[in-house]
Amino acid sequence: MRANANKNKRRRTQFGPAKNSKQRLYGAVDLGTNNCRLLIAKPMGFGFRFTSSFSRIVRLGEGLNASGRLSDKAIDRTISALSVCAAKLKELRVVKSRSIATEACRRAENCDAFIDRIDRETGLSFETISYEEEARLALLGCQSLLTDGLPYALVFDIGGGSTELTWARRNQVNGFEILDVLSLPFGVVTLAEGCERPDIDRPEYENMVSEIASHLPPFCQRNKIHKQVGDGQVQMLGTSGTVTTLGAVHLNLPRYSRSLIDGLELDFGSLDRATQMLSRLDYKRRAEVPCIGKERAELVVPGCAILEAIRRSWPVGKLSVADRGLREGMLMELMADDGVPIVGNPAERTHLEADAKPPPNKVH
Incomplete structure:
Protein backbone atom coordinates (compact mmCIF):
# COMPACT_ATOMS: atom_id res chain seq x y z
CA MET A 1 0.00 0.00 0.00
CA ARG A 2 1.20 3.47 -0.67
CA ALA A 3 1.16 6.55 1.51
CA ASN A 4 2.00 10.15 0.71
CA ALA A 5 5.77 10.32 0.93
CA ASN A 6 5.99 13.97 1.86
CA LYS A 7 3.76 15.08 4.70
CA ASN A 8 4.56 18.70 3.89
CA LYS A 9 2.18 18.34 0.95
CA ARG A 10 -0.62 18.63 3.51
CA ARG A 11 0.48 22.12 4.51
CA ARG A 12 -1.61 23.70 1.77
CA THR A 13 -4.63 22.31 0.00
CA GLN A 14 -5.67 22.83 -3.60
CA PHE A 15 -8.38 25.15 -2.34
CA GLY A 16 -5.91 27.89 -1.33
CA PRO A 17 -5.61 29.98 1.84
CA ALA A 18 -8.58 31.49 3.62
CA LYS A 19 -9.08 35.21 3.14
CA ASN A 20 -9.05 35.96 6.86
CA SER A 21 -6.14 34.29 8.64
CA LYS A 22 -7.97 34.64 11.97
CA GLN A 23 -10.64 32.30 10.61
CA ARG A 24 -8.36 29.67 9.11
CA LEU A 25 -10.25 26.42 8.70
CA TYR A 26 -8.77 22.94 8.84
CA GLY A 27 -10.21 19.68 7.55
CA ALA A 28 -9.81 15.97 8.28
CA VAL A 29 -11.28 13.07 6.30
CA ASP A 30 -11.26 9.55 7.75
CA LEU A 31 -12.20 6.71 5.41
CA GLY A 32 -12.73 3.47 7.28
CA THR A 33 -14.08 0.04 6.46
CA ASN A 34 -17.63 1.10 7.26
CA ASN A 35 -17.79 4.90 7.45
CA CYS A 36 -16.63 8.01 5.64
CA ARG A 37 -16.28 11.00 8.00
CA LEU A 38 -15.29 14.64 7.62
CA LEU A 39 -14.61 17.31 10.24
CA ILE A 40 -13.87 20.98 9.56
CA ALA A 41 -12.79 23.17 12.47
CA LYS A 42 -11.13 26.42 13.46
CA PRO A 43 -8.78 27.02 16.41
CA MET A 44 -10.50 28.22 19.57
CA GLY A 45 -8.54 28.80 22.77
CA PHE A 46 -6.32 25.75 23.29
CA GLY A 47 -8.73 23.57 21.32
CA PHE A 48 -10.94 24.03 18.30
CA ARG A 49 -14.55 24.58 17.31
CA PHE A 50 -16.29 22.49 14.66
CA THR A 51 -17.77 24.48 11.80
CA SER A 52 -18.96 21.59 9.64
CA SER A 53 -19.11 17.82 9.66
CA PHE A 54 -20.26 14.95 7.48
CA SER A 55 -20.65 11.22 8.04
CA ARG A 56 -22.00 8.48 5.83
CA ILE A 57 -21.99 4.69 6.12
CA VAL A 58 -20.39 3.48 2.87
CA ARG A 59 -19.44 -0.14 3.70
CA LEU A 60 -16.20 0.18 1.73
CA GLY A 61 -14.99 -3.17 3.08
CA SER A 80 -20.19 9.59 -3.87
CA ALA A 81 -19.60 10.33 -0.18
CA LEU A 82 -16.11 11.69 -0.78
CA SER A 83 -17.48 14.03 -3.44
CA VAL A 84 -19.62 15.59 -0.70
CA CYS A 85 -16.52 15.95 1.49
CA ALA A 86 -14.56 17.62 -1.31
CA ALA A 87 -17.40 20.04 -2.00
CA LYS A 88 -17.58 21.06 1.66
CA LEU A 89 -13.81 21.61 1.85
CA LYS A 90 -13.94 23.79 -1.24
CA GLU A 91 -17.05 25.71 -0.24
CA LEU A 92 -15.61 26.63 3.16
CA ARG A 93 -12.15 27.44 1.71
CA VAL A 94 -10.34 25.07 4.04
CA VAL A 95 -6.69 26.09 4.14
CA LYS A 96 -5.15 22.76 5.24
CA SER A 97 -6.53 19.24 5.27
CA ARG A 98 -5.50 15.63 5.55
CA SER A 99 -7.33 12.59 4.19
CA ILE A 100 -6.54 9.07 5.41
CA ALA A 101 -7.71 5.54 4.66
CA THR A 102 -7.35 2.66 7.10
CA GLU A 103 -7.90 -1.11 7.28
CA ALA A 104 -9.97 -1.76 4.16
CA CYS A 105 -7.40 -0.02 1.98
CA ARG A 106 -4.49 -1.63 3.82
CA ARG A 107 -5.86 -5.05 2.85
CA ALA A 108 -7.37 -4.51 -0.59
CA GLU A 109 -5.48 -5.62 -3.69
CA ASN A 110 -6.97 -2.78 -5.72
CA CYS A 111 -6.31 -0.03 -3.18
CA ASP A 112 -3.88 1.93 -5.37
CA ALA A 113 -6.33 2.07 -8.27
CA PHE A 114 -9.05 3.17 -5.85
CA ILE A 115 -6.88 5.96 -4.41
CA ASP A 116 -6.08 7.13 -7.95
CA ARG A 117 -9.78 7.25 -8.80
CA ILE A 118 -10.50 9.32 -5.68
CA ASP A 119 -7.86 11.82 -6.80
CA ARG A 120 -9.24 12.03 -10.35
CA GLU A 121 -12.91 12.33 -9.43
CA THR A 122 -12.83 14.38 -6.21
CA GLY A 123 -9.44 16.08 -6.09
CA LEU A 124 -8.78 14.63 -2.63
CA SER A 125 -5.27 13.29 -1.99
CA PHE A 126 -5.51 10.21 0.22
CA GLU A 127 -2.85 8.28 2.10
CA THR A 128 -3.27 4.75 3.41
CA ILE A 129 -1.84 4.80 6.91
CA SER A 130 -0.36 1.99 9.01
CA TYR A 131 -2.14 0.68 12.08
CA GLU A 132 0.60 2.28 14.22
CA GLU A 133 -0.18 5.69 12.73
CA GLU A 134 -3.89 5.03 13.17
CA ALA A 135 -3.38 4.29 16.86
CA ARG A 136 -1.16 7.35 17.31
CA LEU A 137 -3.72 9.71 15.78
CA ALA A 138 -6.58 8.19 17.79
CA LEU A 139 -4.65 8.64 21.05
CA LEU A 140 -3.73 12.21 20.13
CA GLY A 141 -7.36 13.03 19.43
CA CYS A 142 -8.63 11.41 22.64
CA GLN A 143 -5.97 12.02 25.26
CA SER A 144 -7.59 15.18 26.67
CA LEU A 145 -10.30 12.84 28.03
CA LEU A 146 -7.75 10.87 30.07
CA THR A 147 -8.27 12.96 33.17
CA ASP A 148 -8.01 10.49 36.07
CA GLY A 149 -4.34 11.29 36.64
CA LEU A 150 -3.38 7.62 36.43
CA PRO A 151 0.03 6.77 34.94
CA TYR A 152 -1.18 4.29 32.28
CA ALA A 153 -3.93 4.24 29.69
CA LEU A 154 -5.42 1.43 27.62
CA VAL A 155 -7.11 2.99 24.61
CA PHE A 156 -9.02 0.98 22.01
CA ASP A 157 -10.69 1.77 18.72
CA ILE A 158 -13.18 -0.81 17.44
CA GLY A 159 -13.37 -0.25 13.70
CA GLY A 160 -15.15 -1.89 10.82
CA GLY A 161 -12.23 -4.05 9.69
CA SER A 162 -9.87 -4.12 12.66
CA ARG A 170 1.59 9.56 30.93
CA ASN A 171 4.63 11.76 30.30
CA GLN A 172 6.05 14.82 32.03
CA VAL A 173 4.01 17.35 30.01
CA ASN A 174 0.60 15.82 30.79
CA GLY A 175 0.42 14.00 27.48
CA PHE A 186 -11.47 -8.21 13.95
CA GLY A 187 -13.90 -5.38 13.29
CA VAL A 188 -17.66 -5.06 13.41
CA VAL A 189 -18.03 -5.54 9.65
CA THR A 190 -15.66 -8.50 9.35
CA LEU A 191 -17.29 -10.28 12.30
CA ALA A 192 -20.81 -9.58 11.04
CA GLU A 193 -19.95 -10.92 7.59
CA GLY A 194 -18.65 -14.10 9.20
CA CYS A 195 -22.07 -14.80 10.72
CA GLU A 196 -24.67 -16.74 8.78
CA ARG A 197 -27.48 -14.51 10.03
CA PRO A 198 -27.84 -11.11 11.72
CA ASP A 199 -29.33 -12.69 14.87
CA ILE A 200 -26.41 -13.97 16.95
CA ASP A 201 -27.27 -16.49 19.65
CA ARG A 202 -25.45 -16.77 22.96
CA PRO A 203 -23.11 -19.66 22.02
CA GLU A 204 -22.05 -17.84 18.84
CA TYR A 205 -21.51 -14.64 20.82
CA GLU A 206 -19.36 -16.45 23.39
CA ASN A 207 -17.32 -18.04 20.60
CA MET A 208 -16.65 -14.57 19.21
CA VAL A 209 -15.53 -13.31 22.61
CA SER A 210 -13.25 -16.31 23.15
CA GLU A 211 -11.65 -16.03 19.71
CA ILE A 212 -10.90 -12.34 20.16
CA ALA A 213 -9.65 -12.82 23.72
CA SER A 214 -7.21 -15.53 22.57
CA HIS A 215 -5.21 -12.87 20.69
CA LEU A 216 -4.68 -10.63 23.73
CA PRO A 217 -2.35 -12.50 26.18
CA PRO A 218 1.01 -11.80 24.41
CA PHE A 219 0.23 -8.04 24.32
CA CYS A 220 -0.79 -8.19 27.97
CA GLN A 221 2.24 -10.20 29.11
CA ARG A 222 4.94 -8.19 27.39
CA ASN A 223 3.56 -4.98 28.88
CA LYS A 224 2.63 -6.40 32.32
CA ILE A 225 -0.81 -4.85 31.94
CA HIS A 226 -2.48 -7.20 34.45
CA LYS A 227 -0.16 -6.00 37.19
CA GLN A 228 -0.87 -2.34 36.47
CA VAL A 229 -4.62 -3.03 36.35
CA GLY A 230 -4.41 -4.88 39.67
CA ASP A 231 -2.57 -1.93 41.19
CA GLY A 232 -5.27 0.47 40.04
CA GLN A 233 -2.90 2.34 37.73
CA VAL A 234 -4.83 2.08 34.44
CA GLN A 235 -7.54 4.18 32.84
CA MET A 236 -9.50 2.64 29.95
CA LEU A 237 -10.90 4.69 27.08
CA GLY A 238 -12.87 3.55 24.06
CA THR A 239 -13.36 5.42 20.80
CA SER A 240 -15.74 3.77 18.37
CA GLY A 241 -19.34 3.51 17.28
CA THR A 242 -19.73 0.53 19.60
CA VAL A 243 -18.95 2.41 22.81
CA THR A 244 -20.83 5.56 21.82
CA THR A 245 -23.87 3.45 20.93
CA LEU A 246 -23.71 1.61 24.25
CA GLY A 247 -23.46 4.97 25.99
CA ALA A 248 -26.59 6.18 24.22
CA VAL A 249 -28.44 2.93 25.08
CA HIS A 250 -27.33 3.26 28.71
CA LEU A 251 -28.77 6.79 28.86
CA ASN A 252 -31.90 5.73 26.95
CA LEU A 253 -31.48 8.64 24.56
CA PRO A 254 -34.32 9.15 22.06
CA ARG A 255 -31.72 10.47 19.60
CA TYR A 256 -27.95 10.57 19.64
CA SER A 257 -26.33 13.59 21.32
CA ARG A 258 -22.56 14.01 21.21
CA ILE A 292 -28.98 2.22 16.19
CA GLY A 293 -31.28 1.88 13.19
CA LYS A 294 -31.08 -0.58 10.29
CA GLU A 295 -27.54 0.29 9.19
CA ARG A 296 -26.01 -0.52 12.59
CA ALA A 297 -28.38 -3.24 13.84
CA GLU A 298 -26.24 -6.13 12.58
CA ALA A 309 -13.20 -9.60 25.24
CA ILE A 310 -11.26 -6.46 26.14
CA ARG A 311 -13.17 -5.95 29.39
CA ARG A 312 -12.77 -9.57 30.50
CA SER A 313 -9.05 -9.47 29.78
CA TRP A 314 -8.47 -6.23 31.70
CA PRO A 315 -11.12 -5.74 34.44
CA VAL A 316 -10.47 -2.05 35.03
CA GLY A 317 -14.09 -1.67 36.14
CA LYS A 318 -15.03 1.40 34.11
CA LEU A 319 -14.19 3.18 30.90
CA SER A 320 -14.45 6.63 29.40
CA VAL A 321 -16.34 7.05 26.13
CA ALA A 322 -14.81 9.18 23.38
CA ASP A 323 -16.84 10.54 20.50
CA ARG A 324 -13.59 11.69 18.91
CA GLY A 325 -10.44 10.11 17.57
CA LEU A 326 -8.61 10.07 14.23
CA ARG A 327 -10.08 13.24 12.77
CA GLU A 328 -9.48 15.25 15.93
CA GLY A 329 -5.89 13.96 16.03
CA MET A 330 -5.34 15.07 12.44
CA LEU A 331 -6.86 18.50 13.13
CA MET A 332 -4.60 19.01 16.14
CA GLU A 333 -1.49 18.22 14.11
CA LEU A 334 -2.51 20.46 11.23
CA MET A 335 -3.07 23.35 13.61
CA ALA A 336 0.14 22.68 15.53
CA ASP A 337 2.05 22.76 12.24
CA ASP A 338 0.85 26.36 11.90
CA GLY A 339 2.11 27.25 15.35
CA VAL A 340 -1.31 27.12 17.03
CA PRO A 341 -0.88 26.32 20.76
CA ILE A 342 -3.30 23.41 21.10
CA VAL A 343 -3.87 20.70 23.70
CA GLY A 344 -7.30 19.44 22.62
CA ASN A 345 -10.90 20.00 23.61
CA PRO A 346 -12.27 19.09 27.03
CA ALA A 347 -15.08 16.54 27.29
CA GLU A 348 -18.41 17.51 25.78
CA ARG A 349 -20.09 16.54 29.02
CA THR A 350 -19.37 16.18 32.71
CA HIS A 351 -19.22 12.46 33.42
CA LEU A 352 -22.01 10.88 35.40
CA GLU A 353 -21.58 10.19 39.08
CA ALA A 354 -20.73 6.56 39.71
CA ASP A 355 -24.00 5.94 41.52
CA ALA A 356 -26.24 7.77 39.06
CA LYS A 357 -29.03 5.56 37.80
CA PRO A 358 -30.10 5.95 34.16
CA PRO A 359 -33.76 5.67 33.19
CA PRO A 360 -34.85 2.13 32.33
CA ASN A 361 -34.29 0.98 28.78
CA LYS A 362 -37.48 0.69 26.77
CA VAL A 363 -37.75 -0.92 23.38
CA HIS A 364 -41.08 -0.70 21.61
Whole structure:
Protein backbone atom coordinates (compact mmCIF):
# COMPACT_ATOMS: atom_id res chain seq x y z
CA MET A 1 0.00 0.00 0.00
CA ARG A 2 1.20 3.47 -0.67
CA ALA A 3 1.16 6.55 1.51
CA ASN A 4 2.00 10.15 0.71
CA ALA A 5 5.77 10.32 0.93
CA ASN A 6 5.99 13.97 1.86
CA LYS A 7 3.76 15.08 4.70
CA ASN A 8 4.56 18.70 3.89
CA LYS A 9 2.18 18.34 0.95
CA ARG A 10 -0.62 18.63 3.51
CA ARG A 11 0.48 22.12 4.51
CA ARG A 12 -1.61 23.70 1.77
CA THR A 13 -4.63 22.31 0.00
CA GLN A 14 -5.67 22.83 -3.60
CA PHE A 15 -8.38 25.15 -2.34
CA GLY A 16 -5.91 27.89 -1.33
CA PRO A 17 -5.61 29.98 1.84
CA ALA A 18 -8.58 31.49 3.62
CA LYS A 19 -9.08 35.21 3.14
CA ASN A 20 -9.05 35.96 6.86
CA SER A 21 -6.14 34.29 8.64
CA LYS A 22 -7.97 34.64 11.97
CA GLN A 23 -10.64 32.30 10.61
CA ARG A 24 -8.36 29.67 9.11
CA LEU A 25 -10.25 26.42 8.70
CA TYR A 26 -8.77 22.94 8.84
CA GLY A 27 -10.21 19.68 7.55
CA ALA A 28 -9.81 15.97 8.28
CA VAL A 29 -11.28 13.07 6.30
CA ASP A 30 -11.26 9.55 7.75
CA LEU A 31 -12.20 6.71 5.41
CA GLY A 32 -12.73 3.47 7.28
CA THR A 33 -14.08 0.04 6.46
CA ASN A 34 -17.63 1.10 7.26
CA ASN A 35 -17.79 4.90 7.45
CA CYS A 36 -16.63 8.01 5.64
CA ARG A 37 -16.28 11.00 8.00
CA LEU A 38 -15.29 14.64 7.62
CA LEU A 39 -14.61 17.31 10.24
CA ILE A 40 -13.87 20.98 9.56
CA ALA A 41 -12.79 23.17 12.47
CA LYS A 42 -11.13 26.42 13.46
CA PRO A 43 -8.78 27.02 16.41
CA MET A 44 -10.50 28.22 19.57
CA GLY A 45 -8.54 28.80 22.77
CA PHE A 46 -6.32 25.75 23.29
CA GLY A 47 -8.73 23.57 21.32
CA PHE A 48 -10.94 24.03 18.30
CA ARG A 49 -14.55 24.58 17.31
CA PHE A 50 -16.29 22.49 14.66
CA THR A 51 -17.77 24.48 11.80
CA SER A 52 -18.96 21.59 9.64
CA SER A 53 -19.11 17.82 9.66
CA PHE A 54 -20.26 14.95 7.48
CA SER A 55 -20.65 11.22 8.04
CA ARG A 56 -22.00 8.48 5.83
CA ILE A 57 -21.99 4.69 6.12
CA VAL A 58 -20.39 3.48 2.87
CA ARG A 59 -19.44 -0.14 3.70
CA LEU A 60 -16.20 0.18 1.73
CA GLY A 61 -14.99 -3.17 3.08
CA GLU A 62 -18.14 -5.09 2.17
CA GLY A 63 -17.10 -8.48 0.78
CA LEU A 64 -13.40 -7.75 1.21
CA ASN A 65 -12.82 -10.81 3.38
CA ALA A 66 -14.01 -13.15 0.64
CA SER A 67 -12.55 -11.44 -2.44
CA GLY A 68 -9.52 -9.52 -1.20
CA ARG A 69 -10.73 -6.56 -3.28
CA LEU A 70 -12.92 -3.49 -2.90
CA SER A 71 -16.12 -4.11 -4.84
CA ASP A 72 -17.31 -1.79 -7.61
CA LYS A 73 -20.51 -0.99 -5.70
CA ALA A 74 -18.61 -0.18 -2.51
CA ILE A 75 -16.21 2.05 -4.45
CA ASP A 76 -19.10 3.90 -6.11
CA ARG A 77 -20.79 4.49 -2.74
CA THR A 78 -17.55 5.77 -1.29
CA ILE A 79 -16.71 8.09 -4.20
CA SER A 80 -20.19 9.59 -3.87
CA ALA A 81 -19.60 10.33 -0.18
CA LEU A 82 -16.11 11.69 -0.78
CA SER A 83 -17.48 14.03 -3.44
CA VAL A 84 -19.62 15.59 -0.70
CA CYS A 85 -16.52 15.95 1.49
CA ALA A 86 -14.56 17.62 -1.31
CA ALA A 87 -17.40 20.04 -2.00
CA LYS A 88 -17.58 21.06 1.66
CA LEU A 89 -13.81 21.61 1.85
CA LYS A 90 -13.94 23.79 -1.24
CA GLU A 91 -17.05 25.71 -0.24
CA LEU A 92 -15.61 26.63 3.16
CA ARG A 93 -12.15 27.44 1.71
CA VAL A 94 -10.34 25.07 4.04
CA VAL A 95 -6.69 26.09 4.14
CA LYS A 96 -5.15 22.76 5.24
CA SER A 97 -6.53 19.24 5.27
CA ARG A 98 -5.50 15.63 5.55
CA SER A 99 -7.33 12.59 4.19
CA ILE A 100 -6.54 9.07 5.41
CA ALA A 101 -7.71 5.54 4.66
CA THR A 102 -7.35 2.66 7.10
CA GLU A 103 -7.90 -1.11 7.28
CA ALA A 104 -9.97 -1.76 4.16
CA CYS A 105 -7.40 -0.02 1.98
CA ARG A 106 -4.49 -1.63 3.82
CA ARG A 107 -5.86 -5.05 2.85
CA ALA A 108 -7.37 -4.51 -0.59
CA GLU A 109 -5.48 -5.62 -3.69
CA ASN A 110 -6.97 -2.78 -5.72
CA CYS A 111 -6.31 -0.03 -3.18
CA ASP A 112 -3.88 1.93 -5.37
CA ALA A 113 -6.33 2.07 -8.27
CA PHE A 114 -9.05 3.17 -5.85
CA ILE A 115 -6.88 5.96 -4.41
CA ASP A 116 -6.08 7.13 -7.95
CA ARG A 117 -9.78 7.25 -8.80
CA ILE A 118 -10.50 9.32 -5.68
CA ASP A 119 -7.86 11.82 -6.80
CA ARG A 120 -9.24 12.03 -10.35
CA GLU A 121 -12.91 12.33 -9.43
CA THR A 122 -12.83 14.38 -6.21
CA GLY A 123 -9.44 16.08 -6.09
CA LEU A 124 -8.78 14.63 -2.63
CA SER A 125 -5.27 13.29 -1.99
CA PHE A 126 -5.51 10.21 0.22
CA GLU A 127 -2.85 8.28 2.10
CA THR A 128 -3.27 4.75 3.41
CA ILE A 129 -1.84 4.80 6.91
CA SER A 130 -0.36 1.99 9.01
CA TYR A 131 -2.14 0.68 12.08
CA GLU A 132 0.60 2.28 14.22
CA GLU A 133 -0.18 5.69 12.73
CA GLU A 134 -3.89 5.03 13.17
CA ALA A 135 -3.38 4.29 16.86
CA ARG A 136 -1.16 7.35 17.31
CA LEU A 137 -3.72 9.71 15.78
CA ALA A 138 -6.58 8.19 17.79
CA LEU A 139 -4.65 8.64 21.05
CA LEU A 140 -3.73 12.21 20.13
CA GLY A 141 -7.36 13.03 19.43
CA CYS A 142 -8.63 11.41 22.64
CA GLN A 143 -5.97 12.02 25.26
CA SER A 144 -7.59 15.18 26.67
CA LEU A 145 -10.30 12.84 28.03
CA LEU A 146 -7.75 10.87 30.07
CA THR A 147 -8.27 12.96 33.17
CA ASP A 148 -8.01 10.49 36.07
CA GLY A 149 -4.34 11.29 36.64
CA LEU A 150 -3.38 7.62 36.43
CA PRO A 151 0.03 6.77 34.94
CA TYR A 152 -1.18 4.29 32.28
CA ALA A 153 -3.93 4.24 29.69
CA LEU A 154 -5.42 1.43 27.62
CA VAL A 155 -7.11 2.99 24.61
CA PHE A 156 -9.02 0.98 22.01
CA ASP A 157 -10.69 1.77 18.72
CA ILE A 158 -13.18 -0.81 17.44
CA GLY A 159 -13.37 -0.25 13.70
CA GLY A 160 -15.15 -1.89 10.82
CA GLY A 161 -12.23 -4.05 9.69
CA SER A 162 -9.87 -4.12 12.66
CA THR A 163 -9.48 -3.13 16.30
CA GLU A 164 -6.47 -1.18 17.55
CA LEU A 165 -5.37 -1.32 21.19
CA THR A 166 -2.86 1.20 22.49
CA TRP A 167 -0.90 0.90 25.72
CA ALA A 168 0.36 4.33 26.77
CA ARG A 169 2.10 6.03 29.69
CA ARG A 170 1.59 9.56 30.93
CA ASN A 171 4.63 11.76 30.30
CA GLN A 172 6.05 14.82 32.03
CA VAL A 173 4.01 17.35 30.01
CA ASN A 174 0.60 15.82 30.79
CA GLY A 175 0.42 14.00 27.48
CA PHE A 176 0.90 10.31 26.72
CA GLU A 177 3.60 8.31 24.99
CA ILE A 178 2.76 5.08 23.22
CA LEU A 179 4.48 2.01 24.63
CA ASP A 180 2.88 -0.65 22.43
CA VAL A 181 0.14 -1.12 19.84
CA LEU A 182 -1.82 -4.24 18.91
CA SER A 183 -3.94 -4.44 15.77
CA LEU A 184 -6.52 -7.22 15.82
CA PRO A 185 -7.96 -8.55 12.53
CA PHE A 186 -11.47 -8.21 13.95
CA GLY A 187 -13.90 -5.38 13.29
CA VAL A 188 -17.66 -5.06 13.41
CA VAL A 189 -18.03 -5.54 9.65
CA THR A 190 -15.66 -8.50 9.35
CA LEU A 191 -17.29 -10.28 12.30
CA ALA A 192 -20.81 -9.58 11.04
CA GLU A 193 -19.95 -10.92 7.59
CA GLY A 194 -18.65 -14.10 9.20
CA CYS A 195 -22.07 -14.80 10.72
CA GLU A 196 -24.67 -16.74 8.78
CA ARG A 197 -27.48 -14.51 10.03
CA PRO A 198 -27.84 -11.11 11.72
CA ASP A 199 -29.33 -12.69 14.87
CA ILE A 200 -26.41 -13.97 16.95
CA ASP A 201 -27.27 -16.49 19.65
CA ARG A 202 -25.45 -16.77 22.96
CA PRO A 203 -23.11 -19.66 22.02
CA GLU A 204 -22.05 -17.84 18.84
CA TYR A 205 -21.51 -14.64 20.82
CA GLU A 206 -19.36 -16.45 23.39
CA ASN A 207 -17.32 -18.04 20.60
CA MET A 208 -16.65 -14.57 19.21
CA VAL A 209 -15.53 -13.31 22.61
CA SER A 210 -13.25 -16.31 23.15
CA GLU A 211 -11.65 -16.03 19.71
CA ILE A 212 -10.90 -12.34 20.16
CA ALA A 213 -9.65 -12.82 23.72
CA SER A 214 -7.21 -15.53 22.57
CA HIS A 215 -5.21 -12.87 20.69
CA LEU A 216 -4.68 -10.63 23.73
CA PRO A 217 -2.35 -12.50 26.18
CA PRO A 218 1.01 -11.80 24.41
CA PHE A 219 0.23 -8.04 24.32
CA CYS A 220 -0.79 -8.19 27.97
CA GLN A 221 2.24 -10.20 29.11
CA ARG A 222 4.94 -8.19 27.39
CA ASN A 223 3.56 -4.98 28.88
CA LYS A 224 2.63 -6.40 32.32
CA ILE A 225 -0.81 -4.85 31.94
CA HIS A 226 -2.48 -7.20 34.45
CA LYS A 227 -0.16 -6.00 37.19
CA GLN A 228 -0.87 -2.34 36.47
CA VAL A 229 -4.62 -3.03 36.35
CA GLY A 230 -4.41 -4.88 39.67
CA ASP A 231 -2.57 -1.93 41.19
CA GLY A 232 -5.27 0.47 40.04
CA GLN A 233 -2.90 2.34 37.73
CA VAL A 234 -4.83 2.08 34.44
CA GLN A 235 -7.54 4.18 32.84
CA MET A 236 -9.50 2.64 29.95
CA LEU A 237 -10.90 4.69 27.08
CA GLY A 238 -12.87 3.55 24.06
CA THR A 239 -13.36 5.42 20.80
CA SER A 240 -15.74 3.77 18.37
CA GLY A 241 -19.34 3.51 17.28
CA THR A 242 -19.73 0.53 19.60
CA VAL A 243 -18.95 2.41 22.81
CA THR A 244 -20.83 5.56 21.82
CA THR A 245 -23.87 3.45 20.93
CA LEU A 246 -23.71 1.61 24.25
CA GLY A 247 -23.46 4.97 25.99
CA ALA A 248 -26.59 6.18 24.22
CA VAL A 249 -28.44 2.93 25.08
CA HIS A 250 -27.33 3.26 28.71
CA LEU A 251 -28.77 6.79 28.86
CA ASN A 252 -31.90 5.73 26.95
CA LEU A 253 -31.48 8.64 24.56
CA PRO A 254 -34.32 9.15 22.06
CA ARG A 255 -31.72 10.47 19.60
CA TYR A 256 -27.95 10.57 19.64
CA SER A 257 -26.33 13.59 21.32
CA ARG A 258 -22.56 14.01 21.21
CA SER A 259 -22.71 16.49 24.08
CA LEU A 260 -24.11 13.76 26.34
CA ILE A 261 -21.80 10.96 25.18
CA ASP A 262 -18.30 12.42 24.69
CA GLY A 263 -16.54 12.04 28.05
CA LEU A 264 -19.25 9.81 29.55
CA GLU A 265 -17.92 7.39 32.16
CA LEU A 266 -19.48 3.92 32.18
CA ASP A 267 -18.88 1.20 34.73
CA PHE A 268 -18.65 -2.37 33.49
CA GLY A 269 -21.97 -3.30 35.12
CA SER A 270 -23.76 -0.69 33.02
CA LEU A 271 -22.02 -2.00 29.91
CA ASP A 272 -23.09 -5.55 30.78
CA ARG A 273 -26.72 -4.49 31.09
CA ALA A 274 -26.71 -2.56 27.80
CA THR A 275 -24.97 -5.46 26.02
CA GLN A 276 -27.38 -8.05 27.39
CA MET A 277 -30.38 -5.95 26.40
CA LEU A 278 -29.18 -5.58 22.81
CA SER A 279 -28.07 -9.19 22.41
CA ARG A 280 -31.49 -10.46 23.49
CA LEU A 281 -33.22 -8.54 20.70
CA ASP A 282 -33.57 -9.88 17.19
CA TYR A 283 -32.36 -7.82 14.23
CA LYS A 284 -35.71 -6.11 13.65
CA ARG A 285 -36.10 -4.97 17.24
CA ARG A 286 -32.46 -3.84 17.49
CA ALA A 287 -33.07 -1.68 14.42
CA GLU A 288 -35.92 -0.01 16.28
CA VAL A 289 -33.69 1.04 19.18
CA PRO A 290 -32.97 4.78 19.04
CA CYS A 291 -29.38 5.58 17.98
CA ILE A 292 -28.98 2.22 16.19
CA GLY A 293 -31.28 1.88 13.19
CA LYS A 294 -31.08 -0.58 10.29
CA GLU A 295 -27.54 0.29 9.19
CA ARG A 296 -26.01 -0.52 12.59
CA ALA A 297 -28.38 -3.24 13.84
CA GLU A 298 -26.24 -6.13 12.58
CA LEU A 299 -22.96 -4.49 13.66
CA VAL A 300 -23.58 -3.56 17.27
CA VAL A 301 -23.55 -7.09 18.74
CA PRO A 302 -20.20 -8.04 17.11
CA GLY A 303 -18.89 -4.76 18.50
CA CYS A 304 -20.13 -5.73 21.94
CA ALA A 305 -18.25 -9.04 21.62
CA ILE A 306 -14.99 -7.23 20.89
CA LEU A 307 -15.54 -4.89 23.82
CA GLU A 308 -16.43 -7.78 26.13
CA ALA A 309 -13.20 -9.60 25.24
CA ILE A 310 -11.26 -6.46 26.14
CA ARG A 311 -13.17 -5.95 29.39
CA ARG A 312 -12.77 -9.57 30.50
CA SER A 313 -9.05 -9.47 29.78
CA TRP A 314 -8.47 -6.23 31.70
CA PRO A 315 -11.12 -5.74 34.44
CA VAL A 316 -10.47 -2.05 35.03
CA GLY A 317 -14.09 -1.67 36.14
CA LYS A 318 -15.03 1.40 34.11
CA LEU A 319 -14.19 3.18 30.90
CA SER A 320 -14.45 6.63 29.40
CA VAL A 321 -16.34 7.05 26.13
CA ALA A 322 -14.81 9.18 23.38
CA ASP A 323 -16.84 10.54 20.50
CA ARG A 324 -13.59 11.69 18.91
CA GLY A 325 -10.44 10.11 17.57
CA LEU A 326 -8.61 10.07 14.23
CA ARG A 327 -10.08 13.24 12.77
CA GLU A 328 -9.48 15.25 15.93
CA GLY A 329 -5.89 13.96 16.03
CA MET A 330 -5.34 15.07 12.44
CA LEU A 331 -6.86 18.50 13.13
CA MET A 332 -4.60 19.01 16.14
CA GLU A 333 -1.49 18.22 14.11
CA LEU A 334 -2.51 20.46 11.23
CA MET A 335 -3.07 23.35 13.61
CA ALA A 336 0.14 22.68 15.53
CA ASP A 337 2.05 22.76 12.24
CA ASP A 338 0.85 26.36 11.90
CA GLY A 339 2.11 27.25 15.35
CA VAL A 340 -1.31 27.12 17.03
CA PRO A 341 -0.88 26.32 20.76
CA ILE A 342 -3.30 23.41 21.10
CA VAL A 343 -3.87 20.70 23.70
CA GLY A 344 -7.30 19.44 22.62
CA ASN A 345 -10.90 20.00 23.61
CA PRO A 346 -12.27 19.09 27.03
CA ALA A 347 -15.08 16.54 27.29
CA GLU A 348 -18.41 17.51 25.78
CA ARG A 349 -20.09 16.54 29.02
CA THR A 350 -19.37 16.18 32.71
CA HIS A 351 -19.22 12.46 33.42
CA LEU A 352 -22.01 10.88 35.40
CA GLU A 353 -21.58 10.19 39.08
CA ALA A 354 -20.73 6.56 39.71
CA ASP A 355 -24.00 5.94 41.52
CA ALA A 356 -26.24 7.77 39.06
CA LYS A 357 -29.03 5.56 37.80
CA PRO A 358 -30.10 5.95 34.16
CA PRO A 359 -33.76 5.67 33.19
CA PRO A 360 -34.85 2.13 32.33
CA ASN A 361 -34.29 0.98 28.78
CA LYS A 362 -37.48 0.69 26.77
CA VAL A 363 -37.75 -0.92 23.38
CA HIS A 364 -41.08 -0.70 21.61
